[in-house]
Amino acid sequence: MKKVLSFDIGGTKIAYSIIDENGQFVCDVMKVSTPDTAEGIRDFFKKTIKDYYADINGVAFSTAGAVNHEGTRITSFTGNLPQGYNETDFVKLTDKPVLVENDANSAAWAEYKLGAAQGCCDAVVLAIGTGVGSGIIVNGKLLKGKSGAAGEMHFPIDSGHKRVCRGCGQPDCFESFASGTGLAMSAQAVMGENATTYDVIAGKNKGDSLAIQVFNEWQNYLTKGMIMLGNVFDPEKIVLSGSLAQFVEYEKVEKTINEAILTQPLQVCPAKFENNAGMLGAGLLLLEKL
Ligand SMILES: [Zn+2]
Structure with a gap:
């Protein structure tokens, strides 16, 4: 072998x-x-x-x-x-x-061949960590783009806040709100200047209303981005990996996305491999x- x-x-x-x-x-x-x-x-x-x-x-x-x-x-x-x-x-x-x-x-290829997107023809695998990365499978192939940079998650979302993205320099960029860095910045705006993503998750688990608000806002940004990806790529699944994927409320997010996109169903699930x-x-x- x-x-x-x-x-x-x-x-x-x-x-x-x-x-x-x-x-x-x-x-x-x-x-x-x-x-x-x-x-x-x-x-x-x-x-x-x-x-x-x-x-x-x-x-x-x-x-x-x-x-x-x-x-x-x-x-x-x-x-x-x-x-x-x-x-x-x-x-x-x-x-x-x-x-x-x-x-x-x-x-994304590992998830497509042997993991959470196995059996799909079209899937998006989002890695939510310090930034947001992605791998996009279109008709059983990795989408590469002209320079190999396809799948960069820099596109505008309606956030209601202006925040210049460290990656692309644009305000209102998905990555600067849906990433771990974005979650920490949102936390720092309302929970104190030293607040971290850990504080948000710990606070949410304890029922702290500010932490819950910050978490829900982050999850809404993530959902908005996934609605866009759902409509543009029409995938069978969006798979979430990275350090924040485990905290996503999958059932709720999947329902919201399916109510908004043009062609259902779209499944949202956690990655198999980390x-x-x-x-x-x-x-x-x-x-x-x-
Ligand atoms: Zn950006």
Whole structure:
């Protein structure tokens, strides 16, 4: 059975493991702190690939940033990763087959092949963390866009507040309201300047009316965005992942969305895979090509 080494590259940690054709992790998921230079990251890749060389048929990378159609290079800025990392020539790291994919796209592919969106033809997987990422499956394929950056969740919603988005610079942007950062900013406006997303969730669980108000407002922003996605992509499912997905009131949100969209039904559900979804999805994408 074919196996690939798959890396998930984040700003603080790089995780990696070996994945087989059934989508099983053949060994434990290993984690290291992300080296602080692009050169250090490349050296780490080379050393790790060498360690597993005899056991693998290829190497997959799930990374921040937009990735080209060939799955070989990053085409955009990569946020909190070291300068120069986005210029990495992944193909040069090894003589085995290589595939690079954006982390949100990779996670969406894992959900589509083996997770919450399995059996769907069209699905949107939203990752709600510090920001909001997404992977969009259209007719069984990942939607890439001209530069690999399709699925960026920057579009205007009617928020009633003006808040300049840190990502796109526009006011009223979905990401700046529906993300964890957005929830924290909404909390700070009414619960005090040091309020966090944790305070909102803890407060809501204790029945605190301000926290409930902030949470409901956040969930409404998220719902508005999903109504837009429902109408534009007409998916069977919207799958929610990331640290805030577990707090969403699925039944209520799904009902509101279905009352608003043009073609029902649209299911809204939590992701099956969490932290390892990117690694798994990138590995599966490569295995399909081998
Ligand atoms: Zn934006």
